[in-house]
Amino acid sequence: MTETIIREKRIISLNSNNATRYLNGTMLSNVVFDFANILSPEENIMYTECGIGNAEIPATFYNIDVTNNTFNYTADAMNYIVIVPIGNYNYNSLVTEMTAQFLLNGHTMVFSLNRNSNILTMTMTGADTWNTIQESSIYYILGFNLNTSYSIVGNTITFTNLFNLLGQKKLKIYSSNLAVDSFDSVNNATNNLLCTISVNVPGFNLLIYANLDGVYSHMRNRYVSTIDIQIKDELGNLINFNNINWTMTINLILYRKIETILEGIQII
Secondary structure (H helix, E strand, C coil): CEEEEEEEEEEEEEEHHHCCEECCHHHCCEEEEEEEEEECCCCCEEEEEEEEEEEEEECCCCCECCCCCEEEEEECCEEEEEECCCECCCHHHHHHHHHHHHHHCCCEEEEEEECCCCEEEEEEECCCCEEEECCCCCHHHHCCCCCCCEECECCEEEEEEECCCCCCCEEEEECCCCCECECCCCCCCECCEEEEEECCCCCCCEEEEECCCCCCEEECCCCEEEEEEEEECCCCCECCCCCCCCEEEEEEEEEEEEEECCCCCCCC
């Protein structure tokens, strides 16, 4: 008798339309699928690997959403807020919208973008005095720093960072029930990150991912009957797919130890 290791592949096809629980509603980025039994402890299973085999994900998320659409400021010692409506923006459409929102507060704001450096300048005109910019979620789009307040001199400010409407650059797929050995700089360490997918198509197109290398990660759990999926952006925010469904295939790779009989071998 001798021991042999065999590799067994289990394919799990998921469609967000078939989830049994939607933990963030029509955003469709935090869902749960209930199965009778996918993986159970067995004596001859040495270990299991897991990963995304392929995925088809609609790029129906916006470059400005509820995570990055507020601008907080004070003028004449009064607090104001501008809330940019959710959507996909370029420079011109964003400036048009923000100008209109400032006017609703009774303020006239002039925007100027240096096309060589891509640095934005904002100036408040009129009789009002612009005092400060408070911590705002739109900070990295306009080009200022997180958790920072700015005092305004002469009713104008030129930001230190580049104007940025690139939006999401990659999607990160997590699952606690399919926990694997992985790391993420957002949280420094995690065992839940299954895969990252580059956002390489324009808005309202389809992201197509395939694990061409066939590389999978060691899975920690030995029993799985429920699969949870979270899809986040590079900052750790859950994506809003606006009720457009995605699909993906998860592969489980089981490594089994079996005993085989060596035939035709004479031992003297």
